[in-house]
Amino acid sequence: SQQGEEDPQALSIQEGENATMNCSYKTSINNLQWYRQNSGRGLVHLILIRSNEREKHSGRLRVTLDTSKKSSSLLITASRAADTASYFCATVLTGGGNKLTFGTGTQLKVEL
Amino acid sequence: EAGVAQSPRYKIIEKRQSVAFWCNPISGHATLYWYQQILGQGPKLLIQFQNNGVVDDSQLPKDRFSAERLKGVDSTLKIQPAKLEDSAVYLCASSPGQGLRDTEAFFGQGTRLTVV
Numbered sequence: 301s302q303q304g305e306e307d308p309q310a311l312s313i314q315e316g317e318n319a320t321m322n323c324s325y326k327t328s329i330n331n332l333q334w335y336r337q338n339s340g341r342g343l344v345h346l347i348l349i350r351s352n353e354r355e356k357h358s359g360r361l362r363v364t365l366d367t368s369k370k371s372s373s374l375l376i377t378a379s380r381a382a383d384t385a386s387y388f389c390a391t392v393l394t395g396g397g398n399k400l401t402f403g404t405g406t407q408l409k410v411e412l
Numbered sequence: 413e414a415g416v417a418q419s420p421r422y423k424i425i426e427k428r429q430s431v432a433f434w435c436n437p438i439s440g441h442a443t444l445y446w447y448q449q450i451l452g453q454g455p456k457l458l459i460q461f462q463n464n465g466v467v468d469d470s471q472l473p474k475d476r477f478s479a480e481r482l483k484g485v486d487s488t489l490k491i492q493p494a495k496l497e498d499s500a501v502y503l504c505a506s507s508p509g510q511g512l513r514d515t516e517a518f519f520g521q522g523t524r525l526t527v528v
Contacts, residue, residue, distance in 0.1 A: 305455075321422075330513050331512070331513060333516055335519075340524070341504075341521055341522070342503060342521045342522050342523075343455070344519070345505065345516035345517070345518070348515075365454050388454050390434075390511045396512075397460070397468055398443060398462070398507070398511035399445065399457055399460050399467075399512065400457070400512060402454035402455045402456070402506075403454050404453060404454050405453075405454050411500050
């Protein structure tokens, strides 16, 4: 079963704009991770945020986590055409074993 | 560092036939995962190995799917007999022994299976 729901399902923006994707989950987590998937390829890890962290940055990526609302957001600033991909949040549950449970994903298209 | 290797990249079979996928994880990674990703959905865990033991296979359709990880390294996932709804990308991933509480999983390129 899916742990996370992502919003929006699809997002189309112009190069240079910022892209924001949201993820909601249902149960207590140890950490939340974001992955990118280019069409027909495997998943690439972007960033990991622990349950006791509220915000994390990596290059043009900014991730926030609100455990009281069971939600996270991924912000990509100054987007590029190469950012076109599907983005997934995945959770490692508290006491839920050593595995990732993925959300439904957001398809991002960055147009020139 | 070599990544997670999977083969084949693509496979087309007829329903009721059998198929096998192979995965070679990153050297030294104790945990290996097989995920199924149906088009337009997020990956769903099928089975998780810790070394050569099964940790979680609760979502593996055991009447038709089987997996093994001999010697705690390579792994194979088999489907027999295949159904149309098995059409998906099968992703293998691995992670270091200390688990995902402090690190990410590393994914292979996947095998795209089409059942006709």
